[in-house]
Amino acid sequence: MKLALVYNERLAPKRMAKVQQLARVLELRGHCVTHHFGDSFDAAHDSGDADCIVLAGGDGTARLVIGKQADPAALPPLAIYPTGTINLLARELGYSRNPEVFADSLVSGRPARTTRLALLDGQPFLACASIGFDAHTVARVSEALKLRIGRFAYVAALLAMVRDWPHEPVVIDTGTERLDAEALFVLRGRYYAGPWTLDRQAHLEHERLRVLALPQARKRDLALLIGYAMLGSHRPHGKWRFLETERLTIESEHGHPVQADGDVVNQAPVTIELTEATVTFL
Structure with missing residues:
Protein backbone atom coordinates (compact mmCIF):
# COMPACT_ATOMS: atom_id res chain seq x y z
CA MET A 1 0.00 0.00 0.00
CA LYS A 2 1.00 3.61 -0.53
CA LEU A 3 0.68 5.28 2.88
CA ALA A 4 0.95 8.97 3.68
CA LEU A 5 2.09 9.28 7.31
CA VAL A 6 1.06 12.68 8.72
CA TYR A 7 2.16 13.98 12.12
CA ASN A 8 3.08 17.09 14.06
CA GLU A 9 6.71 18.05 13.46
CA ARG A 10 6.85 19.41 17.03
CA LEU A 11 5.95 16.14 18.73
CA ALA A 12 7.64 15.41 22.04
CA PRO A 13 10.64 13.08 21.58
CA LYS A 14 8.91 10.03 23.05
CA ARG A 15 5.91 10.46 20.78
CA MET A 16 8.07 11.12 17.74
CA ALA A 17 9.95 7.90 18.50
CA LYS A 18 6.63 6.02 18.36
CA VAL A 19 5.84 7.54 14.97
CA GLN A 20 9.26 6.57 13.63
CA GLN A 21 8.85 3.06 15.00
CA LEU A 22 5.51 2.78 13.21
CA ALA A 23 7.12 3.94 9.95
CA ARG A 24 9.80 1.24 10.24
CA VAL A 25 7.20 -1.46 10.88
CA LEU A 26 5.14 -0.38 7.89
CA GLU A 27 8.18 -0.25 5.60
CA LEU A 28 9.39 -3.68 6.74
CA ARG A 29 6.00 -5.03 5.71
CA GLY A 30 6.48 -3.71 2.21
CA HIS A 31 4.36 -0.55 2.38
CA CYS A 32 5.56 2.62 0.66
CA VAL A 33 5.53 5.33 3.35
CA THR A 34 5.85 9.04 2.73
CA HIS A 35 6.24 11.53 5.59
CA HIS A 36 4.30 14.79 5.93
CA PHE A 37 3.85 17.48 8.58
CA GLY A 38 0.28 18.17 9.62
CA ASP A 39 0.59 21.97 9.62
CA SER A 40 1.29 22.10 5.89
CA PHE A 41 -0.20 18.84 4.59
CA ASP A 42 -2.31 19.21 1.45
CA ALA A 43 -3.59 15.75 0.53
CA ALA A 44 -4.49 16.60 -3.07
CA HIS A 45 -1.00 18.00 -3.73
CA ASP A 46 1.19 15.90 -1.42
CA SER A 47 -0.35 12.43 -1.54
CA GLY A 48 -2.88 12.29 -4.35
CA ASP A 49 -2.09 8.63 -5.10
CA ALA A 50 -2.04 7.36 -1.51
CA ASP A 51 -4.15 4.33 -0.65
CA CYS A 52 -4.51 5.55 2.93
CA ILE A 53 -3.57 8.56 5.03
CA VAL A 54 -2.29 7.59 8.48
CA LEU A 55 -2.79 10.43 10.96
CA ALA A 56 -0.36 9.93 13.85
CA GLY A 57 -1.59 11.98 16.78
CA GLY A 58 -4.66 12.62 18.88
CA ASP A 59 -8.15 13.89 18.16
CA GLY A 60 -6.95 17.47 17.76
CA THR A 61 -4.37 16.49 15.15
CA ALA A 62 -6.98 14.60 13.12
CA ARG A 63 -9.38 17.55 13.37
CA LEU A 64 -6.75 20.06 12.26
CA VAL A 65 -5.48 17.99 9.32
CA ILE A 66 -8.95 17.17 8.00
CA GLY A 67 -10.06 20.78 8.51
CA LYS A 68 -7.15 22.10 6.41
CA GLN A 69 -8.16 20.16 3.30
CA ALA A 70 -9.96 21.98 0.51
CA ASP A 71 -12.33 19.03 0.10
CA PRO A 72 -12.23 16.63 3.07
CA ALA A 73 -14.80 14.37 1.38
CA ALA A 74 -12.27 13.70 -1.42
CA LEU A 75 -9.70 12.26 0.99
CA PRO A 76 -8.66 8.61 0.57
CA PRO A 77 -9.41 6.30 3.52
CA LEU A 78 -7.91 7.45 6.82
CA ALA A 79 -6.44 5.66 9.82
CA ILE A 80 -5.53 7.07 13.24
CA TYR A 81 -2.34 5.98 15.00
CA PRO A 82 -2.97 7.17 18.59
CA THR A 83 -0.10 9.21 20.00
CA GLY A 84 -2.22 11.96 21.59
CA THR A 85 -3.35 12.52 25.16
CA ILE A 86 -6.91 11.13 25.09
CA ASN A 87 -7.38 9.56 21.61
CA LEU A 88 -11.16 9.21 21.62
CA LEU A 89 -11.40 8.75 17.86
CA ALA A 90 -8.79 5.97 17.76
CA ARG A 91 -10.52 4.29 20.69
CA GLU A 92 -13.87 4.50 18.90
CA LEU A 93 -12.37 2.98 15.76
CA GLY A 94 -10.39 0.28 17.57
CA TYR A 95 -6.87 1.36 16.57
CA SER A 96 -4.01 0.10 18.72
CA ARG A 97 -0.97 1.98 20.06
CA ASN A 98 1.11 -1.12 19.30
CA PRO A 99 2.67 -0.49 15.86
CA GLU A 100 2.56 -4.18 14.88
CA VAL A 101 -1.11 -4.51 15.77
CA PHE A 102 -1.88 -1.20 14.07
CA ALA A 103 -0.12 -2.33 10.89
CA ASP A 104 -2.18 -5.54 10.95
CA SER A 105 -5.41 -3.52 11.13
CA LEU A 106 -4.62 -1.73 7.85
CA VAL A 107 -4.75 -4.98 5.89
CA SER A 108 -7.12 -7.00 8.06
CA GLY A 109 -10.05 -6.65 5.67
CA ARG A 110 -12.31 -5.38 8.43
CA PRO A 111 -15.17 -3.19 7.15
CA ALA A 112 -14.36 0.47 6.64
CA ARG A 113 -16.37 2.97 8.66
CA THR A 114 -17.82 6.06 7.04
CA THR A 115 -18.94 9.06 9.07
CA ARG A 116 -20.64 12.29 8.11
CA LEU A 117 -18.59 15.34 8.94
CA ALA A 118 -19.84 17.55 11.74
CA LEU A 119 -18.97 21.23 11.54
CA LEU A 120 -18.61 23.80 14.32
CA ASP A 121 -18.91 27.23 12.71
CA GLY A 122 -17.70 25.74 9.44
Whole structure:
Protein backbone atom coordinates (compact mmCIF):
# COMPACT_ATOMS: atom_id res chain seq x y z
CA MET A 1 0.00 0.00 0.00
CA LYS A 2 1.00 3.61 -0.53
CA LEU A 3 0.68 5.28 2.88
CA ALA A 4 0.95 8.97 3.68
CA LEU A 5 2.09 9.28 7.31
CA VAL A 6 1.06 12.68 8.72
CA TYR A 7 2.16 13.98 12.12
CA ASN A 8 3.08 17.09 14.06
CA GLU A 9 6.71 18.05 13.46
CA ARG A 10 6.85 19.41 17.03
CA LEU A 11 5.95 16.14 18.73
CA ALA A 12 7.64 15.41 22.04
CA PRO A 13 10.64 13.08 21.58
CA LYS A 14 8.91 10.03 23.05
CA ARG A 15 5.91 10.46 20.78
CA MET A 16 8.07 11.12 17.74
CA ALA A 17 9.95 7.90 18.50
CA LYS A 18 6.63 6.02 18.36
CA VAL A 19 5.84 7.54 14.97
CA GLN A 20 9.26 6.57 13.63
CA GLN A 21 8.85 3.06 15.00
CA LEU A 22 5.51 2.78 13.21
CA ALA A 23 7.12 3.94 9.95
CA ARG A 24 9.80 1.24 10.24
CA VAL A 25 7.20 -1.46 10.88
CA LEU A 26 5.14 -0.38 7.89
CA GLU A 27 8.18 -0.25 5.60
CA LEU A 28 9.39 -3.68 6.74
CA ARG A 29 6.00 -5.03 5.71
CA GLY A 30 6.48 -3.71 2.21
CA HIS A 31 4.36 -0.55 2.38
CA CYS A 32 5.56 2.62 0.66
CA VAL A 33 5.53 5.33 3.35
CA THR A 34 5.85 9.04 2.73
CA HIS A 35 6.24 11.53 5.59
CA HIS A 36 4.30 14.79 5.93
CA PHE A 37 3.85 17.48 8.58
CA GLY A 38 0.28 18.17 9.62
CA ASP A 39 0.59 21.97 9.62
CA SER A 40 1.29 22.10 5.89
CA PHE A 41 -0.20 18.84 4.59
CA ASP A 42 -2.31 19.21 1.45
CA ALA A 43 -3.59 15.75 0.53
CA ALA A 44 -4.49 16.60 -3.07
CA HIS A 45 -1.00 18.00 -3.73
CA ASP A 46 1.19 15.90 -1.42
CA SER A 47 -0.35 12.43 -1.54
CA GLY A 48 -2.88 12.29 -4.35
CA ASP A 49 -2.09 8.63 -5.10
CA ALA A 50 -2.04 7.36 -1.51
CA ASP A 51 -4.15 4.33 -0.65
CA CYS A 52 -4.51 5.55 2.93
CA ILE A 53 -3.57 8.56 5.03
CA VAL A 54 -2.29 7.59 8.48
CA LEU A 55 -2.79 10.43 10.96
CA ALA A 56 -0.36 9.93 13.85
CA GLY A 57 -1.59 11.98 16.78
CA GLY A 58 -4.66 12.62 18.88
CA ASP A 59 -8.15 13.89 18.16
CA GLY A 60 -6.95 17.47 17.76
CA THR A 61 -4.37 16.49 15.15
CA ALA A 62 -6.98 14.60 13.12
CA ARG A 63 -9.38 17.55 13.37
CA LEU A 64 -6.75 20.06 12.26
CA VAL A 65 -5.48 17.99 9.32
CA ILE A 66 -8.95 17.17 8.00
CA GLY A 67 -10.06 20.78 8.51
CA LYS A 68 -7.15 22.10 6.41
CA GLN A 69 -8.16 20.16 3.30
CA ALA A 70 -9.96 21.98 0.51
CA ASP A 71 -12.33 19.03 0.10
CA PRO A 72 -12.23 16.63 3.07
CA ALA A 73 -14.80 14.37 1.38
CA ALA A 74 -12.27 13.70 -1.42
CA LEU A 75 -9.70 12.26 0.99
CA PRO A 76 -8.66 8.61 0.57
CA PRO A 77 -9.41 6.30 3.52
CA LEU A 78 -7.91 7.45 6.82
CA ALA A 79 -6.44 5.66 9.82
CA ILE A 80 -5.53 7.07 13.24
CA TYR A 81 -2.34 5.98 15.00
CA PRO A 82 -2.97 7.17 18.59
CA THR A 83 -0.10 9.21 20.00
CA GLY A 84 -2.22 11.96 21.59
CA THR A 85 -3.35 12.52 25.16
CA ILE A 86 -6.91 11.13 25.09
CA ASN A 87 -7.38 9.56 21.61
CA LEU A 88 -11.16 9.21 21.62
CA LEU A 89 -11.40 8.75 17.86
CA ALA A 90 -8.79 5.97 17.76
CA ARG A 91 -10.52 4.29 20.69
CA GLU A 92 -13.87 4.50 18.90
CA LEU A 93 -12.37 2.98 15.76
CA GLY A 94 -10.39 0.28 17.57
CA TYR A 95 -6.87 1.36 16.57
CA SER A 96 -4.01 0.10 18.72
CA ARG A 97 -0.97 1.98 20.06
CA ASN A 98 1.11 -1.12 19.30
CA PRO A 99 2.67 -0.49 15.86
CA GLU A 100 2.56 -4.18 14.88
CA VAL A 101 -1.11 -4.51 15.77
CA PHE A 102 -1.88 -1.20 14.07
CA ALA A 103 -0.12 -2.33 10.89
CA ASP A 104 -2.18 -5.54 10.95
CA SER A 105 -5.41 -3.52 11.13
CA LEU A 106 -4.62 -1.73 7.85
CA VAL A 107 -4.75 -4.98 5.89
CA SER A 108 -7.12 -7.00 8.06
CA GLY A 109 -10.05 -6.65 5.67
CA ARG A 110 -12.31 -5.38 8.43
CA PRO A 111 -15.17 -3.19 7.15
CA ALA A 112 -14.36 0.47 6.64
CA ARG A 113 -16.37 2.97 8.66
CA THR A 114 -17.82 6.06 7.04
CA THR A 115 -18.94 9.06 9.07
CA ARG A 116 -20.64 12.29 8.11
CA LEU A 117 -18.59 15.34 8.94
CA ALA A 118 -19.84 17.55 11.74
CA LEU A 119 -18.97 21.23 11.54
CA LEU A 120 -18.61 23.80 14.32
CA ASP A 121 -18.91 27.23 12.71
CA GLY A 122 -17.70 25.74 9.44
CA GLN A 123 -14.76 23.73 10.83
CA PRO A 124 -14.94 19.95 11.34
CA PHE A 125 -14.79 18.18 14.66
CA LEU A 126 -14.62 14.42 15.01
CA ALA A 127 -15.14 13.07 18.52
CA CYS A 128 -16.90 15.58 20.75
CA ALA A 129 -17.59 19.25 21.40
CA SER A 130 -18.70 20.84 24.63
CA ILE A 131 -19.48 24.02 26.50
CA GLY A 132 -19.58 24.61 30.26
CA PHE A 133 -17.19 23.28 32.91
CA ASP A 134 -15.65 20.85 30.41
CA ALA A 135 -14.68 23.61 27.96
CA HIS A 136 -13.56 25.93 30.78
CA THR A 137 -11.27 23.14 32.00
CA VAL A 138 -9.75 22.67 28.55
CA ALA A 139 -9.20 26.44 28.33
CA ARG A 140 -7.11 26.31 31.51
CA VAL A 141 -4.94 23.33 30.57
CA SER A 142 -1.21 24.03 30.44
CA GLU A 143 0.27 22.54 27.26
CA ALA A 144 3.65 22.16 28.97
CA LEU A 145 2.03 20.26 31.84
CA LYS A 146 0.05 18.12 29.39
CA LEU A 147 3.29 17.04 27.73
CA ARG A 148 4.68 16.02 31.13
CA ILE A 149 1.73 14.30 32.80
CA GLY A 150 -0.75 13.64 30.00
CA ARG A 151 -4.45 13.54 30.84
CA PHE A 152 -3.78 14.44 34.48
CA ALA A 153 -3.18 17.99 33.26
CA TYR A 154 -6.94 18.21 32.80
CA VAL A 155 -7.45 17.19 36.42
CA ALA A 156 -5.02 19.93 37.51
CA ALA A 157 -6.90 22.49 35.40
CA LEU A 158 -10.23 21.38 36.87
CA LEU A 159 -8.96 21.71 40.43
CA ALA A 160 -7.66 25.20 39.65
CA MET A 161 -11.16 26.18 38.59
CA VAL A 162 -12.85 25.22 41.87
CA ARG A 163 -12.81 28.76 43.31
CA ASP A 164 -14.07 30.34 40.08
CA TRP A 165 -16.76 27.89 39.04
CA PRO A 166 -18.67 28.82 35.81
CA HIS A 167 -22.46 29.00 36.12
CA GLU A 168 -23.79 31.17 33.30
CA PRO A 169 -26.36 29.33 31.16
CA VAL A 170 -26.49 29.15 27.39
CA VAL A 171 -29.53 28.68 25.17
CA ILE A 172 -29.66 25.65 22.89
CA ASP A 173 -31.81 25.96 19.79
CA THR A 174 -32.35 22.89 17.58
CA GLY A 175 -34.89 24.55 15.33
CA THR A 176 -37.73 22.62 16.94
CA GLU A 177 -36.82 23.16 20.61
CA ARG A 178 -35.13 25.77 22.80
CA LEU A 179 -33.79 25.06 26.27
CA ASP A 180 -31.40 26.53 28.81
CA ALA A 181 -28.31 24.63 29.92
CA GLU A 182 -25.18 25.32 31.94
CA ALA A 183 -23.26 22.51 30.20
CA LEU A 184 -23.73 20.49 27.05
CA PHE A 185 -21.84 17.80 25.16
CA VAL A 186 -22.18 17.06 21.45
CA LEU A 187 -21.10 13.44 21.06
CA ARG A 188 -19.96 11.64 17.90
CA GLY A 189 -19.01 8.43 19.69
CA ARG A 190 -19.55 6.51 22.88
CA TYR A 191 -16.26 7.46 24.55
CA TYR A 192 -15.57 10.57 26.59
CA ALA A 193 -12.36 11.64 28.39
CA GLY A 194 -10.87 8.17 27.86
CA PRO A 195 -12.61 4.81 28.29
CA TRP A 196 -15.76 6.29 29.84
CA THR A 197 -19.18 6.75 28.28
CA LEU A 198 -21.69 9.61 28.40
CA ASP A 199 -24.05 8.24 25.77
CA ARG A 200 -24.34 4.60 24.77
CA GLN A 201 -26.32 5.53 21.65
CA ALA A 202 -23.70 7.86 20.17
CA HIS A 203 -21.57 6.41 17.35
CA LEU A 204 -19.74 7.67 14.28
CA GLU A 205 -22.32 6.38 11.79
CA HIS A 206 -25.25 7.94 13.61
CA GLU A 207 -27.48 9.96 11.29
CA ARG A 208 -27.90 12.71 13.87
CA LEU A 209 -25.85 14.52 16.46
CA ARG A 210 -26.33 13.21 19.97
CA VAL A 211 -26.45 16.01 22.56
CA LEU A 212 -26.41 15.77 26.35
CA ALA A 213 -27.64 18.96 28.06
CA LEU A 214 -27.33 19.67 31.79
CA PRO A 215 -29.65 22.44 33.01
CA GLN A 216 -27.33 22.99 35.99
CA ALA A 217 -23.58 22.47 36.15
CA ARG A 218 -22.70 22.78 39.81
CA LYS A 219 -19.80 20.91 41.39
CA ARG A 220 -22.22 18.25 42.54
CA ASP A 221 -23.45 17.88 38.94
CA LEU A 222 -19.87 17.33 37.81
CA ALA A 223 -19.52 14.60 40.44
CA LEU A 224 -22.73 12.98 39.19
CA LEU A 225 -21.48 13.20 35.60
CA ILE A 226 -18.18 11.56 36.48
CA GLY A 227 -19.96 8.74 38.28
CA TYR A 228 -22.39 8.37 35.39
CA ALA A 229 -19.54 8.11 32.86
CA MET A 230 -17.34 5.77 34.86
CA LEU A 231 -20.14 3.38 35.83
CA GLY A 232 -21.65 3.24 32.35
CA SER A 233 -25.09 4.20 33.63
CA HIS A 234 -28.09 3.84 31.35
CA ARG A 235 -30.34 6.55 32.81
CA PRO A 236 -29.58 10.26 32.90
CA HIS A 237 -29.90 12.05 36.24
CA GLY A 238 -32.81 14.31 37.12
CA LYS A 239 -33.46 16.88 34.41
CA TRP A 240 -30.55 15.95 32.16
CA ARG A 241 -31.68 15.84 28.54
CA PHE A 242 -30.53 13.75 25.59
CA LEU A 243 -31.35 15.31 22.22
CA GLU A 244 -30.94 14.23 18.62
CA THR A 245 -30.60 16.86 15.92
CA GLU A 246 -28.78 17.59 12.67
CA ARG A 247 -28.19 21.22 13.61
CA LEU A 248 -28.11 23.35 16.74
CA THR A 249 -27.09 26.83 17.73
CA ILE A 250 -25.65 27.71 21.11
CA GLU A 251 -26.48 31.24 22.17
CA SER A 252 -24.65 33.08 24.95
CA GLU A 253 -24.16 36.62 26.19
CA HIS A 254 -20.96 35.75 28.05
CA GLY A 255 -18.63 34.41 25.34
CA HIS A 256 -18.21 30.94 26.84
CA PRO A 257 -15.29 28.93 25.43
CA VAL A 258 -16.24 26.03 23.17
CA GLN A 259 -13.96 23.01 22.99
CA ALA A 260 -13.77 20.46 20.19
CA ASP A 261 -11.62 17.33 20.24
CA GLY A 262 -9.62 18.56 23.23
CA ASP A 263 -8.91 22.13 22.12
CA VAL A 264 -10.74 25.42 22.62
CA VAL A 265 -11.76 26.41 19.09
CA ASN A 266 -14.22 29.27 19.52
CA GLN A 267 -16.52 31.18 21.85
CA ALA A 268 -20.30 31.03 21.96
CA PRO A 269 -22.49 31.81 20.12
CA VAL A 270 -21.74 29.00 17.67
CA THR A 271 -23.57 26.76 15.22
CA ILE A 272 -22.99 23.01 15.00
CA GLU A 273 -24.33 20.92 12.15
CA LEU A 274 -24.04 17.48 10.62
CA THR A 275 -23.27 17.68 6.91
CA GLU A 276 -23.70 15.27 4.00
CA ALA A 277 -19.94 15.21 3.35
CA THR A 278 -18.24 12.05 4.62
CA VAL A 279 -14.82 10.66 5.48
CA THR A 280 -13.92 6.98 5.65
CA PHE A 281 -11.69 5.17 8.14
CA LEU A 282 -10.05 1.81 7.40
